[in-house]
Amino acid sequence: MSVGPGHFMLARVDDVARWAQSSSVWPLTMGLACCAIEMMTVTSAEYDIARLGSEVFRSSPRQADLMIVSGRVAQKMGPVVKRLYDQMADPKWVISMGACASSGGMFDNYAVIQGVDTIIPVDVYVPGCPPTPDGLLYAVNLIQQQIREGGRGGIVAKA
Amino acid sequence: MPSTQNPPVAGAAVDPPSVRPQIDDATIERVAPADLRARLEALKSDGYSMLVDLGAVDYLQREPRFDVVYHLLKLAPKPASVAEVGRPARMRVLCGVDEGQRLPSVMDLWKSADWAEREVFDLFGIVFEGHIDLRRIQMPHDWEGYPLRKDYPMRGPERERSPRPAFAGKSNVVAGTPPSGRTFEALQEEVKRARES
Amino acid sequence: MSVYTKPLSDDVVSRTDNTMVLSMGPQHPSTHGVLQIVLEIDGESVVKADPEIGYLHTGIEKTAEGLFWTQAQTAIERMDYLAPESNSLCYALGVEKLLGITDRIPERAQVVRVLVAELTRIASHCVWLGTHGIDLGAISVFFYCFDLRENILDLQEATGGARMHPNYVRIGGLNGDLPDGAIARLDALIAKFPGRMRELRGLLQANPIFQDRTIDVGYLSPDDAIQYGVTGPSLRGSGIAYDVRKAYPYCGYETYDFDVPTRTEGDAYARFLVRLDEMEQSMRIVEQARRRLETPGPVMIDDTKVALPPKETIALSMEALIHHFKLISEGFRVPPGDVYQPVEGPRGELGYYIVSSGENRPYRVRTRPASLYNLQALKCIAPGNLIADLVVMIGSLDPVFGEVDR
Numbered sequence: 001m002s003v004g005p006g007h008f009m010l011a012r013v014d015d016v017a018r019w020a021q022s023s024s025v026w027p028l029t030m031g032l033a034c035c036a037i038e039m040m041t042v043t044s045a046e047y048d049i050a051r052l053g054s055e056v057f058r059s060s061p062r063q064a065d066l067m068i069v070s071g072r073v074a075q076k077m078g079p080v081v082k083r084l085y086d087q088m089a090d091p092k093w094v095i096s097m098g099a100c101a102s103s104g105g106m107f108d109n110y111a112v113i114q115g116v117d118t119i120i121p122v123d124v125y126v127p128g129c130p131p132t133p134d135g136l137l138y139a140v141n142l143i144q145q146q147i148r149e150g151g152r153g154g155i156v157a158k159a
Numbered sequence: 160m161p162s163t164q165n166p167p168v169a170g171a172a173v174d175p176p177s178v179r180p181q182i183d184d185a186t187i188e189r190v191a192p193a194d195l196r197a198r199l200e201a202l203k204s205d206g207y208s209m210l211v212d213l214g215a216v217d218y219l220q221r222e223p224r225f226d227v228v229y230h231l232l233k234l235a236p237k238p239a240s241v242a243e244v245g246r247p248a249r250m251r252v253l254c255g256v257d258e259g260q261r262l263p264s265v266m267d268l269w270k271s272a273d274w275a276e277r278e279v280f281d282l283f284g285i286v287f288e289g290h291i292d293l294r295r296i297q298m299p300h301d302w303e304g305y306p307l308r309k310d311y312p313m314r315g316p317e318r319e320r321s322p323r324p325a326f327a328g329k330s331n332v333v334a335g336t337p338p339s340g341r342t343f344e345a346l347q348e349e350v351k352r353a354r355e356s
Numbered sequence: 357m358s359v360y361t362k363p364l365s366d367d368v369v370s371r372t373d374n375t376m377v378l379s380m381g382p383q384h385p386s387t388h389g390v391l392q393i394v395l396e397i398d399g400e401s402v403v404k405a406d407p408e409i410g411y412l413h414t415g416i417e418k419t420a421e422g423l424f425w426t427q428a429q430t431a432i433e434r435m436d437y438l439a440p441e442s443n444s445l446c447y448a449l450g451v452e453k454l455l456g457i458t459d460r461i462p463e464r465a466q467v468v469r470v471l472v473a474e475l476t477r478i479a480s481h482c483v484w485l486g487t488h489g490i491d492l493g494a495i496s497v498f499f500y501c502f503d504l505r506e507n508i509l510d511l512q513e514a515t516g517g518a519r520m521h522p523n524y525v526r527i528g529g530l531n532g533d534l535p536d537g538a539i540a541r542l543d544a545l546i547a548k549f550p551g552r553m554r555e556l557r558g559l560l561q562a563n564p565i566f567q568d569r570t571i572d573v574g575y576l577s578p579d580d581a582i583q584y585g586v587t588g589p590s591l592r593g594s595g596i597a598y599d600v601r602k603a604y605p606y607c608g609y610e611t612y613d614f615d616v617p618t619r620t621e622g623d624a625y626a627r628f629l630v631r632l633d634e635m636e637q638s639m640r641i642v643e644q645a646r647r648r649l650e651t652p653g654p655v656m657i658d659d660t661k662v663a664l665p666p667k668e669t670i671a672l673s674m675e676a677l678i679h680h681f682k683l684i685s686e687g688f689r690v691p692p693g694d695v696y697q698p699v700e701g702p703r704g705e706l707g708y709y710i711v712s713s714g715e716n717r718p719y720r721v722r723t724r725p726a727s728l729y730n731l732q733a734l735k736c737i738a739p740g741n742l743i744a745d746l747v748v749m750i751g752s753l754d755p756v757f758g759e760v761d762r
Contacts, residue, residue, distance in 0.1 A: 029383070029385055030383065031389070032389075032390055032412060033389075033412055033414075033434070033437060033757070033758055034434060034437035034520055034521065034758065036389070037437060037438065037483065037520065038519070038520065040483075040486075040487075040498075040502070041502060041505075041506075041509075044498070044499055044502035044503065044506075045499045045502070045503055046502075046503065046506050059383070059384065059385040061383075071412070072412065072414050074410070074411055074412050074413045074414060074761070075298065075299055075302070075413070076297075076298070076299045076410050076411050076413065077382065077390060077411045077412065080382055080383060080411070084383055106419075106430065106431060107414050107415065107416070107419055107431070108313075108314060108419075109313050109314060109315070109414075109415040109418055109419050110306050110311070110312070110313065110314060110315030110316075110415055110418070111297075111298075111306065111315075111413050111414050111415035111418075112414055112415065129518075129521065130519075130520055130521070132519060175692060175693050175694035175711050175712075178692045178693050179691065179692070179693045182453050182454065182456075182693065182695055183453060183695050183696050183697065184604065185696055208582050208583075209582050209583075209585055210585055211585060211698075211705065211707065211724060212585075212707060212709065212722070212724035214709055214722035214724075215722075216711055216719070216720045216722070217720075228709060228722070230696060230707070230709070230724065234582055234596065234598055236578050236579045236581075236582040236583070236596075237578055237579075237595075237596075238578055238594070238595025238596060238618075238620050239595070239596050239597060239598075240597050240618070241597045241599065241602050241616050241618075243597075244596065244597055244598050244602075244603060245603070246603050246604065247598070247603060249696075251696060269583060269585070270580075270583040270584050270732070270736075271583065271584050271585030271729050271732060273732060274409075274728060274729075274732050275728075295410075296409060296410055297409070297410040297413040297761060297762075298410065298413065299410075306415060306418060307417065307418055313418060313419075313422055
């Protein structure tokens with residue numbers, strides 16, 4: 001079929017919007033601890049998250065759609081994470097990267113919040129200590145899948 | 160396996176430096192709180208220009224309860240090559256402190272004591288007199304309790320066990336019940352019935 | 357001091373206390389982690405900078421008190437997460453001193469420990485350089501640095517099983533010998549390194565924009581550095597060549613031939629040059645260690661009270677099975693006493709003051725965090741500079757918040 005002048009293409013607005021959203025998920029730089037280094041590695045040339053659409057990591061929550069909580073959330077940092085999540089504009093998604101962000105990890109003590117999902121809703125959990133950059137890329141893929149399907153909910157990513 | 164939540168308490172560590180001969184290359188000295196300030200000033204004028212570290216240890220079942228440990232290094236504060244630096248002398252000063260007892264701050268002698276003393280106050284509750292700004296540094300400012308003390312629970316004051324995972328409510332299995340429905344009680348019933356029949 | 361010490365002259369500013377308090381962080385792209393700096397600024401120049409830490413406090417020291425000696429090493433390794441092997445090496449050396457087995461660590465284990473410690477130093481400096489470049493807008497540097505880091509992480513994954521936190525250095529030696537192919541990868545890395553180093557230097561060292569931003573910025577005098585307990589490249593950038601590897605050698609460092617780069621200018625550019633030179637010196641040590649790897653040998657101490665016996669012997673020997681059982685379920689006991697063990701981490705003197713009460717768990721592991729004392733110096737070097745210079749200064753001090761907050 002050749003597309004010449006005068007042809008139309010029909011699609012649902014929802015599909016087009018979701019396709020656009022899922023192809024340009026811009027994460028927030030919520031790098032806390034060791035997982036943050038693997039998150040930085042995912043932006044480097046070997047793993048390259050930019051090819052999935054996450055071209056830039058925005059520092060301002062107002063300009064980001066995805067919050068990747070990477071690292072252990074300390075008691076002092078909890079309110080800060082919550083505030084940043086509130087400041088993000090809808091629609092927003094959250095990846096809880098690593099064991100510490102998902103459940104407190106190996107630090108079952110007074111200082112670490114036992115899972116960032118006790119303060120903000122999480123869409124994808126990535127296990128690992130730290131997860132390999134491939135795991136994080138798969139998590140972003142799952143987020144894109146969620147966006148395209150139009151839903152949200154917790155899915156444990158198989159790293 | 161012993162629980163990770165119950166660390167060892169006191170035991171034989173009454174006064175570790177006196178328990179065995181020296182195994183590292185620092186000169187170890189024990190000083191009473193009343194003589195601490197004078198001794199540290201003397202050491203500083205002797206050339207121990209760097210306070211490498213200031214930490215504390217809680218010996219729960221011992222009088223005095225805490226040991227505040229000062230690690231000092233004799234390094235001249237002027238440019239020097241590797242040969243001139245050589246092998247600087249190290250010093251370890253231990254000071255036994257009771258609960259509620261205060262220690263003089265050494266912030267004016269070594270500026271590195273600023274945050275180190277704040278951390279000891281935050282995690283152990285030892286107050287340093289003369290510190291300009293003694294407030295919590297690691298824990299939130301309104302935290303109650305001194306976490307690194309041996310009688311402070313590992314998980315913190317409110318939490319007894321790890322919380323349920325948040326996605327437990329979303330799955331089709333009620334958290335805590337095995338998918339087959341065969342809990343321990345059900346199994347015991349089965350065994351009882353098998354024995355009676 | 358920067359040229360722009362007083363951008364607003366007194367006749368323009370009517371009151372001298374016209375300052376504003378601004379919170380920089382804890383979520384900020386250029387603070388290298390979770391750091392909050394409460395800035396008092398007069399226009400664009402900083403009057404007072406008060407760093408606020410604790411946003412990553414994990415209670416690692418308390419966690420380590422509840423774990424066995426070998427288990428505690430996994431928690432401790434996550435303090436300085438850019439150079440995890442330096443943490444586990446320091447802890448292992450300290451516990452070995454307490455156990456009294458320092459002389460019986462096999463030669464090959466010492467060589468591989470040195471190799472791994474230097475590689476982790478290069479990897480940490482790669483992250484430092486990449487993030488320092490990104491903070492200043494030089495984004496390409498990041499990609500070159502992380503590419504070099506990938507080779508080192510590949511080696512870490514091959515030896516220890518994980519890219520970061522491999523838990524390869526153990527009390528008594530190493531987890532296991534280098535696997536097949538690791539030596540070939542190491543040789544490839546050694547061959548690639550000089551070219552990559554030339555590229556990294558070419559990107560930034562003579563770059564006039566970089567020089568403008570870092571020369572004469574963040575001057576740290578030797579006096580202030582000693583007062584604040586600054587060690588490592590930040591101290592060596594101010595002229596004092598104190599390096600724990602030369603002053604208190606461990607793991608056989610006295611038998612390796614390397615220099616300790618030192619500069620006297622004391623500004624951010626000097627610290628930058630010191631770290632670049634250090635990467636080259638580390639590679640020199642790696643090459644020497646590589647040559648010593650030709651001779652095979654054991655990598656773990658031969659004492660089954662401390663080290664697990666080889667897995668193959670469990671089916672053959674009752675003692676091996678019992679030792680395995682005891683060591684895994686109960687751990688070994690360390691005689692009571694205390695020790696302070698320093699090593700030269702990428703940030704400076706990392707030390708552990710370990711107290712043992714004779715049990716199978718540490719009584720207290722107090723960390724001497726190099727980054728905490730380096731970061732305190734920010735209070736001294738920040739006033740009088742611009743906010744933009746603050747970013748350069750934090751980068752040049754190279755703090756890691758896992759270590760600062762623990």
